[in-house]
Amino acid sequence: xxxxxxxVLPPEMLSVHGAHRLYTEAMDETRRLVARxxxxxxxxxxxxxxxxxxxxxxxxxxxxxxxxxxxxxxxSMVTDRTTYIVPAxxxxxxxxxxxxxxxxxxxxxxxxAYSGSDFLNGLPNRCTVFQxxxxxEPLLKRLIVQQLRRQExxxxxxxxxxxxxxxxxxxxLDTAIPMPSDPRLRRVCDAILTDPSITLGKETLARLGHMSxxxxxxxxxxxxxxxxxxxxxxxxxxxxxxxxxRGEPVANVAGDLGYASPSAFTAMFHRxxxxxxxxxxxxx
Numbered sequence: 587x588x589x590x591x592x593x594v595l596p597p598e599m600l601s602v603h604g605a606h607r608l609y610t611e612a613m614d615e616t617r618r619l620v621a622r623x624x625x626x627x628x629x630x631x632x633x634x635x636x637x638x639x640x641x642x643x644x645x646x647x648x649x650x651x652x653x654x655x656x657x658x659x660x661x662s663m664v665t666d667r668t669t670y671i672v673p674a675x676x677x678x679x680x681x682x683x684x685x686x687x688x689x690x691x692x693x694x695x696x697x698x699a700y701s702g703s704d705f706l707n708g709l710p711n712r713c714t715v716f717q718x719x720x721x722x723e724p725l726l727k728r729l730i731v732q733q734l735r736r737q738e739x740x741x742x743x744x745x746x747x748x749x750x751x752x753x754x755x756x757x758x759l760d761t762a763i764p765m766p767s768d769p770r771l772r773r774v775c776d777a778i779l780t781d782p783s784i785t786l787g788k789e790t791l792a793r794l795g796h797m798s799x800x801x802x803x804x805x806x807x808x809x810x811x812x813x814x815x816x817x818x819x820x821x822x823x824x825x826x827x828x829x830x831x832r833g834e835p836v837a838n839v840a841g842d843l844g845y846a847s848p849s850a851f852t853a854m855f856h857r858x859x860x861x862x863x864x865x866x867x868x869x870x
Contacts, residue, residue: 592636594657594695595727599734608633608730613643613688620700624650630746632699632729642689650700651709652680653753655722659694660828662779663687663713664765669779670715671761671824673831673866677722679714679753686713697726699749708754716756725749760859761827763820766809770795774802778818782825784844788814823858826851830866839863 593600593609600606608631610616616635623631654661655677663670663678664687672678680686716722725748732742763779766772774795778786792802806814822843829839840851855863 592695593634594697595634595731595734599731606634606730606734608733610635611637613637613641616698617643617646620648620650624648624700630699630701630705630729630749631733632697632726634695634697634730636695637690637693639690639692641694643687645685645687647683647685648680648700649682650702651682651705652698652700654678654680654696654698655718655726657695657697657723658832659690659692660831661688661690661694661696664689665713667765667767668713668762669765669824670713671763671828672715673761673828675718675831676759676761677716677718677753677756679709679716681709681711681713684713697723697730699726699729705746705750708750713762715759715761716753717759719752719756721748721752722756725752759827761824763817763824764810764812766805768805768809770797771802771805771809775817775821778821779825782818782821782843784818784822786818786844819854819858823855826855826863827866830863833867836863 593604593606595606605611608619610619610633616633619633623633654672656672656674658674660671660673661678663672663680666685670678725745729742729745729749732738732745765775774791777791777794788799788802792799795802797805803814806812806817810817812820826839826843829842830836836852837848840848843851845851845854852863855861
């Protein structure tokens with residue numbers, strides 16, 4: 587079913603259903619569009635996607651590098667050993683050939699660009715989350731408009747150059763959390779990410795992983811290089827960043843994550859991130 591006026595492009599670029607030919611609503615549809623555009627061009631191309639709550643892709647990779655800017659909502663981008671949280675107002679860079687899957691628990695609007703080799707100079711060779719600049723969203727929207735009008739030339743070339751420079755100059759945000767290879771510990775970590783709280787008990791989680799508390803504690807250090815508490819705090823921070831980017835009050839986020847007071851949560855957050863929770867309120 588077509589989504590009515592979900593696109594963020596100018597109305598004159600949209601069909602009667604509020605969409606356009608570079609707009610997708612399902613992950614399979616996105617992958618088919620990316621495959622077709624990849625075969626047609628070695629240059630950068632951009633698309634717009636709106637996914638409903640609960641969407642998830644299969645593990646896949648692209649021949650081109652991918653940058654996705656999250657306009658609303660947030661996504662989890664999962665690779666073999668790391669999960670990245672990408673909140674609204676931020677972007678993730680995924681190098682060519684990197685196996686990944688995307689998932690979200692709420693509706694997400696994102697603008698994505700897929701680039702050929704000429705565009706990759708200076709960009710990291712690993713997945714990286716960027717703090718979106720004021721220009722990143724308008725640049726991606728303008729590139730889509732230029733593609734829809736089939737207008738390439740000096741302006742299009744300038745937009746590509748400017749997009750590259752914006753990405754190269756954007757600050758990076760550490761929203762990555764390592765994931766274990768041990769299936770017992772993976773069950774524990776997945777449970778924490780599904781329902782994060784500082785009040786989670788070691789005994790309950792160890793039973794979920796069918797192991798003792800001592801074994802679980804040892805596996806956190808061996809597989810992840812972190813203590814149990816350090817990993818849980820990182821999971822709480824990633825969840826908090828995603829919710830704060832939607833504009834949720836700090837007090838609500840702190841309470842839901844099990845903290846006795848907003849000040850206790852703020853102190854932990856500032857100690858681990860170096861910024862205040864309110865700094866992550868995203869304003870479009």
